[in-house]
Amino acid sequence: MGMSNFLQQLANGISLGSLYALLAIGYTMVYGILRLINFAHGDIFMVGTYIAFYSMTSFLLPWWLSFLIAMILTCIFGIIVEKAAYKPLRNSPRISVMISAIGASFLIENLAIVLFGGRPKAFPIPDMFNKVVKIGNVSIVSVNFYIPIITGILLLILLYVVNNTKTGMAMRAVSKDYEAARLMGIDVNKIVSFTFGIGSVLAAMGGIMWGLKFPNLVPLMGLMPGLKCFIAAVVGGIGDIRGAVLGGFILGLGEIMIVAFLPSLTGYRDAFAFILLIVILLLKPAGLMGKNLTEKV
Amino acid sequence: MKRKIALLMVLVLVTTTLFIGCSTEANENADNENDVIKIGVFEPMTGVNAAGGAMEVEGIKLANELYPEVLGKKVELVIVDNKSDKVEAANAATRLVDKEKVAAIIGSWGSSFSMAAGPIVADAKVSAVGASCTNPLVTKGNDYYFRVCFIDTFQGKVMANYAVNELGAKKAAIIREVSNDYSVGLANFFMNTFKELTGDENAIVGIADYNTGDQDFTAQLTNIKKLNPDVIFAPGNYSESALLIKQARELGIDAPILGGDTWEAPEFLEIGGKAVEGAVFSTFFTSEVPITKKSEEFLEEYRKRFDKEPASVTALGFDAYLVILDAIKKAGTDDPVKIREALAKTKDFEGAAGVITLDENGDAVKDAVIKQVKDGKFTYLTTIKSKGN
Numbered sequence: 102m103g104m105s106n107f108l109q110q111l112a113n114g115i116s117l118g119s120l121y122a123l124l125a126i127g128y129t130m131v132y133g134i135l136r137l138i139n140f141a142h143g144d145i146f147m148v149g150t151y152i153a154f155y156s157m158t159s160f161l162l163p164w165w166l167s168f169l170i171a172m173i174l175t176c177i178f179g180i181i182v183e184k185a186a187y188k189p190l191r192n193s194p195r196i197s198v199m200i201s202a203i204g205a206s207f208l209i210e211n212l213a214i215v216l217f218g219g220r221p222k223a224f225p226i227p228d229m230f231n232k233v234v235k236i237g238n239v240s241i242v243s244v245n246f247y248i249p250i251i252t253g254i255l256l257l258i259l260l261y262v263v264n265n266t267k268t269g270m271a272m273r274a275v276s277k278d279y280e281a282a283r284l285m286g287i288d289v290n291k292i293v294s295f296t297f298g299i300g301s302v303l304a305a306m307g308g309i310m311w312g313l314k315f316p317n318l319v320p321l322m323g324l325m326p327g328l329k330c331f332i333a334a335v336v337g338g339i340g341d342i343r344g345a346v347l348g349g350f351i352l353g354l355g356e357i358m359i360v361a362f363l364p365s366l367t368g369y370r371d372a373f374a375f376i377l378l379i380v381i382l383l384l385k386p387a388g389l390m391g392k393n394l395t396e397k398v
Numbered sequence: 399m400k401r402k403i404a405l406l407m408v409l410v411l412v413t414t415t416l417f418i419g420c421s422t423e424a425n426e427n428a429d430n431e432n433d434v435i436k437i438g439v440f441e442p443m444t445g446v447n448a449a450g451g452a453m454e455v456e457g458i459k460l461a462n463e464l465y466p467e468v469l470g471k472k473v474e475l476v477i478v479d480n481k482s483d484k485v486e487a488a489n490a491a492t493r494l495v496d497k498e499k500v501a502a503i504i505g506s507w508g509s510s511f512s513m514a515a516g517p518i519v520a521d522a523k524v525s526a527v528g529a530s531c532t533n534p535l536v537t538k539g540n541d542y543y544f545r546v547c548f549i550d551t552f553q554g555k556v557m558a559n560y561a562v563n564e565l566g567a568k569k570a571a572i573i574r575e576v577s578n579d580y581s582v583g584l585a586n587f588f589m590n591t592f593k594e595l596t597g598d599e600n601a602i603v604g605i606a607d608y609n610t611g612d613q614d615f616t617a618q619l620t621n622i623k624k625l626n627p628d629v630i631f632a633p634g635n636y637s638e639s640a641l642l643i644k645q646a647r648e649l650g651i652d653a654p655i656l657g658g659d660t661w662e663a664p665e666f667l668e669i670g671g672k673a674v675e676g677a678v679f680s681t682f683f684t685s686e687v688p689i690t691k692k693s694e695e696f697l698e699e700y701r702k703r704f705d706k707e708p709a710s711v712t713a714l715g716f717d718a719y720l721v722i723l724d725a726i727k728k729a730g731t732d733d734p735v736k737i738r739e740a741l742a743k744t745k746d747f748e749g750a751a752g753v754i755t756l757d758e759n760g761d762a763v764k765d766a767v768i769k770q771v772k773d774g775k776f777t778y779l780t781t782i783k784s785k786g787n
Contacts, residue, residue, distance in 0.1 A: 221448070
């Protein structure tokens, strides 16, 4: 394998990994605050992509406006899902909320099949995202430069919000203990909604980037990315935003390298993610960046 | 006292529901036996192959609209979604034979789904007619499976011939959708003929695989690029193939990319955009060269309703329905076993996508059409005769 070939594969892996990282941030964010695995995250991601698609094709809006609208509407949609499926179960055992999350996920998927139809839609790609850039012998499509930049910016904003603002402080308090946070005068419901809103904006952003990279929209498109980003989040240490980014890159690079160097194992590409999950859970259950916390009694 | 009244109410409720249940059932049975013949359709209406299923169903419904009766009875279509999934395809077929008790079945786009339904229709002794499933194994060894299209041994030859004779290719690379029987089978037949024609055992320089539903093919394509083939043969589902070709062009692969009949879906053009320009594939039918009188009727009615050109598989869906109708007419009954006997004897039947004669395996022997993407449209290149190959 020549050097340029290896560099090309590396570029392929990094661009796929940064997309996974972007999606995993949203996943880990909701988990970090609510200790809830939001199985509907992949479907909110799908809804966001479809909203952007329809604003561009049916309403003929410019792409930047469509992306903005998609993020706002998806944010509202995410909050509605939270109010309908999770809020009524705030004081129930965690397992009930998880089952409710799975139910919400199925409901959204099937509604999408009815509303959007089962046939795939082609996501329109603005020219600036579709240019091929050549560096030596390595070809990279321009969208692959935007994805890591956007991921990086969002990462910085999120870290700032969570660590340095009053809302962030409230979020961290809620993540530790609902009751105590409420006693301290924090409006728990508002904080949870806020978290979900941010998580959904991230999902929409991820969906739009996904659409620009793989312009093939189907109602079940959120299923596999949802699972993989859940794994990326767990590998990095679920609840840890920087860990999610790390997990996303490991997953993306791993997938590409398996296909590149062991072509006979191509069929097991998706299995790689799950094997990685099992190995991490066995060796380092808290994830690569996670802290081992002793369970409260 | 209250309890007694409650008990009475419950009794009344239960008995009325029972009666209602009985009466509707009786009605349905009467309907079934007297004036309706059911034809089952199982196609992918959702999932990754949804466009293929939708296009076939368009043709089947159009045929049903134009020819709604046989033996003086109304023909009812029972359409079941197989969700682009092999397990669901088996479930759908089971539902059609066990619950709906259909006289015959049409389906399915995607050889894998037809193969999953094969043993079920054979056990139930209900014949199935595939519209566009081209893998030889669909009908082989199954007395109850037929199809109105050619098979991949022929299609593979056609494309290998095109690659060698038209493009002058000496080295080919293969990209397969490895979880799809259609793609793997077709790739094999292509490879055999390609090696034969070039007289070079090593004419296939590389084989890469991907899974149904994959979106990223950059790793496989980077490996293929380094082999520098003259031509790439990449049969597979339309949406994956479109993404694959797009990524190949972005990586700087200039070799012509060839495929099979599954590419003929509008989604292939939409998703692939400019990247799929020049892609060449074999298919069953072209609206530019009507073959029979039925083709003209089909084209006229289709254009009137949909205001666009039909896909090949739409014409084949249309034909599958008509072949079954013809068999029911000849059998003079809706008994599935008798229908099978009549179906097996189908000879010189004039369909929209050509004249259909079923051979001993239940396959139609037909000409193939080669099409190319030009200016964002599928354009007709040439017809390859089934004989003399």
